[in-house]
Amino acid sequence: MHDAVIVGAGPVGLFLACELGLAGCSVLVLEREPEPGSRWRAAPLGMRGLSVTAVEAFYRRGMLPSLLAASGVHDAPDGNEPSGPRAVGHFAGMVLDPAKVDVDALSYRLPSPVLEVMMTSLEAVESVLSERAAELGVEIRRGVTVCAVEQDEDGVIVRTGEQEYAARWAVGCDGGRSAVRGLAGFDFVGTEPQFTGYTMLVGIADPEKLSPGFNLTPAGMYIRMPAEGHIGMMDFDGGTFDRTQQPSREHLQAVLRRVSGADVTLTDVRLVSTFTDRAMQATTYRRDRVLLAGDAAHIHSPLGGQGLNTGIGDAVNLGWKLAAVARGQAPDGLLDTYTRERHPVGAWVLDWTLAQSVAMRPDAHGQAVQGVIRDLLDTRDGTTYVYGKISGSSLAYDLGGEHPLVGRNAPDFQLADGTRLGGLMQDGRSVVLDFSTDQRLRGSATGRESRLHYVAGRAKDDLGLGAVLVRPDGIVAWAGDRGFDRKGIPAAFRYLAWSEVSSGHCHVG
Structure with missing residues (x-):
């Protein structure tokens, strides 16, 4: 029995498979298409824009150099100097001016070797992820069509014709016409199209x-x-x-x-x-042992290029949680936080694309809305607001923390010796950065059961923090103005770190 069967070998399914494989899970990916790649996935028709948060996901897993090479990108920043966005997208066809983005208004930013917006192709993304999945022992079977999904309290059976595959969990990453979504009985609700x-x-x-x-x-x-x-x-x-x-x-x-x-x-x-521009969303992303991610969980028009980026965000959020549950390192209830955190993001994307449809309408109502938006985009505040939304820079989960950085994407902190947070996250563990001491201490538990890295030392810019706990998906779970402290860490994430730091299971020295 596999730990997980993933249906769909697009970017979302492959990224999720890599996350699970990185944690040592047994993963099988089933794909309907017999061969990878097509003219629709190669340039120019397969060109897509990756937001900063999506690019960071590749960076934090050590895949950014391969993605840059596969995408023909040769002008990535070196990460030593602050840089503003060079291209920032559009809203309903109204292109944003990068010069109007107020970088100083975007809180908790640090220099990073990550492009703010990166053009690539689905072919490039999938080739990089497929290669990594193979390195991690992920099995991909192509040319198979899922016809049944059955589950009980012990696991899931996924059937493809006369073949059946048993797993503890199944995830539908099989697109807007998801077979898994229908077969597993998910409700899918939303609005009808205008164009x-x-x-x-x-x-x-x-x-x-x-x-x-x-x-x-x-x-x-x-x-x-x-x-x-x-x-x-x-x-x-x-x-x-x-x-x-x-x-x-x-x-x-x-x-x-x-x-x-x-x-x-x-x-x-x-x-x-x-x-x-039909906009639909599953009412929940989990039904017992079956979960959804990417277009299987939400569909909308491609306006603003949010689909691929939202799907990668789903995979990054779900991956470490499903791995922790599958390996017995976390309670089953941790998976409920996947819907709780990602469903509002999907709902926002649907609203965002619907708003653009309204602004494009060829009638007096649409023209009036368009005029208001043009006026807003002509201001620094308006452009900065829209950029923060479409780039993912303003994304924040409600984790209940007191510090404003909790629930947000972690800045790429750099220690005095040049070590970056992104480099510490390549093995998929959580990271504790303790800036409260001059001693350059490092440690992690040995073996795949380890759940974190503990790193102590001064940072080039600690943004006024004493310590920070970063989840495997790059989200700040706790932050404080003094050294690392259990107080204030949400109960659902305490298993990530505190026992290892306090009990000595994390070998520091």
Whole structure:
């Protein structure tokens, strides 16, 4: 019996598998597609933007160099000097100006070798994660379709045709049309669409008639991407286009002409896919021994590029918790904090994309909202607020701590000897940084049963803290102005560290 069966070998399923494999769990990944990669996952159609929190997830597991290389990125910061964002995304097609982001207003920031926004492809992300999963002993079986999910108090049976796989836990990471979600009986609720969106690679006889970048028009929005013939468009048809059929060249040309207002001519269609702004979310991310992550848990329009980033956030949050429970290091109830922490994030993403749909509507109401938003984005406060949201910089879980850093993403603290927090997190353990002493002490329990690193020593910039406890997902579980202290640590996370620090199981010296 495996510790976990993960259904879906996309970025979310693979990242989760790596997290579990890193903790020594037995993991099986089942994937419907027979082979990895496709034209939809490679550039240009597979291009995606990773937010700072998603890039940090790769950095903290030692995968950032491989991801940068696979993505062709050669201008990452060295992490020694503060740097502001160079590209910050858009809201409803209204592109944010990086110069208007007030970096000083973003609290608890430290220099880091992590790009604020990074362009990559699904192919690059999946290749890096697949390689790491193989190194960690994760088994991936492709070309199998899940047809049944059954569970009892002891485990889960996942069936694919005549084959069945037993595990203690199962996780559906199998996309917006998740088989696991339906088979396990999750409720999926939300709103119906206002538009049909199109992503296509086409031949254009007169591309000069289309303006580059994001273009909001009285009839919707179109995007002319840098790659030749790569076009995105949103047509406010109420989502009525029959997405079971492949759109013809004539249909795509008519929609593009209507949305752009330009008499443009398409010569051929090489690839095309449709989507809507339908926004749906599972009411819970856990039903006993079955859990959901990524698009299986929440779907929405791709406006703002939040889907991949939210999914990686789900995997990072769930991974260490499921590993701790599977290995008997934490009570089963720890898994309930996954829904409690990530469901509000998913709900926010749905609201965020719906708000953008409203601002893009080709009617007087939409135009009025758009005007207000443009005025807000013309201010430093407005741009900084939106950037904080879409970058994940303002993410905060309610962990009940008194210090304002508790529940937030940990800054990349750097000790006097050059050691960075990110480097200490590569093996997936929690980290205690104790800045209250000049002694450079370090320790960790031996073997895979260890749950933390304890590191004492002065930091180049401790942000006024005496000590900080960082969870394996990079979230601050406790922070104080003096040395490490059990007081104030939420009960659900005390098992992470205190017993090892206080009992000597953490060998310091």
